[in-house]
Amino acid sequence: AQRVxxxxxxxxVFKGAPVELKCNYSYSGSPELFWYVxxxxxxxxxxxxxxxxxxxxxxxxxxxxxxxxxxxKKPFAQEEDSAMYYCxxxxxxGTSYGKLTFGQGTILTVHP
Amino acid sequence: xxxxxxxPTHLIKTxxxxxxxxxxxQSGHNTVSWYQQALGQGPQFIFQYYREEENGRGNFPxxxxxxxxxNYSSELNVNALELDDSALYLCASSLTGRARMNTEAFFGQGxxxxxx
Numbered sequence: 370a371q372r373v374x375x376x377x378x379x380x381x382v383f384k385g386a387p388v389e390l391k392c393n394y395s396y397s398g399s400p401e402l403f404w405y406v407x408x409x410x411x412x413x414x415x416x417x418x419x420x421x422x423x424x425x426x427x428x429x430x431x432x433x434x435x436x437x438x439x440x441x442k443k444p445f446a447q448e449e450d451s452a453m454y455y456c457x458x459x460x461x462x463g464t465s466y467g468k469l470t471f472g473q474g475t476i477l478t479v480h481p
Numbered sequence: 482x483x484x485x486x487x488x489p490t491h492l493i494k495t496x497x498x499x500x501x502x503x504x505x506x507q508s509g510h511n512t513v514s515w516y517q518q519a520l521g522q523g524p525q526f527i528f529q530y531y532r533e534e535e536n537g538r539g540n541f542p543x544x545x546x547x548x549x550x551x552n553y554s555s556e557l558n559v560n561a562l563e564l565d566d567s568a569l570y571l572c573a574s575s576l577t578g579r580a581r582m583n584t585e586a587f588f589g590q591g592x593x594x595x596x597x
Contacts, residue, residue: 373523412485413524413571413588455523460537467514467537467577469586471523 371396373458375472382446383480390441390475392430392456401459402439403469404430408452416441416454426450446479453477485574487589494562494596502557502592504572512536513555514586515547516571524571530555531577559594567596 372395382388394400404416417425419432419439430441439456454475460468486505494500506513512531516524526539530549544560553574559566573586 375523412590415585415587418585457523467512467529467531467575468526468539469514469516469524469573470526471516473521473523 371458371460371470373456373470373472375454375456375475377475378473379476379478381478381480384448385445388443388446388450388477388479390454390456390477392439392441392472394437394439394456394458396437396458398461400432400434400439401461402430402432403457403459404428404439404441405455405457405471406452407455413455446477448479448481451477451479485572485587485589487570487572487592489592490590491593492595494594496562496564496596498562499558499560500562500594502559502570502572502594504555504557504574504589506553506555506572506574507587510574510576510587511553512575512577513549513553514573514575515555515557516573517541518569518571518591520568527557562596564596567594569593 374393376391402419405413406416407413428443430439432439456472457469485507488503514529515527518524527541528538529536533549546558548556569591571591572589575586
């Protein structure tokens with residue numbers, strides 16, 4: 370069964386500090402992974418997906434198949450980065466095709 | 482281009498009742514997925530609809546059912562409500578193209594269901 374684990378429920382950093390939100394997954398096929406973000410009083414929105422290999426709002430995430438990880442990183446955190454972050458894995462086959470499996474989420478707080 | 486909209490935004494029901502939640506997909510999208518998000522948890526996949534048929538289902542009992550209409554909007558129905566059904570219900574729309582490849586999923590703002 371596929372699973373996504375985000376070991377930290379809460380993460381606090383100061384503005385300008387580097388930040389890393391951890392995500393580990395288990396999946397028998399070739400994984401397609403995403404980071405979603407939810408800012409206060411806003412809907413869940415896609416931050417980035419690994420196949421795009423983009424940097425969005427200064428965030429990057431590299432898929433490490435050996436460690437089954439997809440950690441989200443930003444070298445210099447900003448106060449506006451404070452939000453809930455979810456790592457998610459797409460099921461691309463079988464009876465649950467199209468299913469996104471989410472981790473429990475990490476609340477990031479960036480202090481001034 | 483319109484985004485994903487859900488109605489109602491909040492709802493209170495009594496245990497044993499039935500509820501219908503509605504979702505209008507984003508313009509140009511043909512696939513709708515439903516998720517349940519309990520307090521403090523990540524969203525959990527309920528099912529997905531594509532071409533008006535269920536296209537995948539998570540670990541939810543049959544009293545959770547759905548529909549997709551020709552305009553790609555969707556309903557989630559829950560019968561015999563239980564207290565544990567209290568949660569935020571999210572709808573997400575996407576475009577399924579050739580070779581069943583999905584585009585990015587766009588989420589609605591959710592319906593907060595409280596069962597008392």
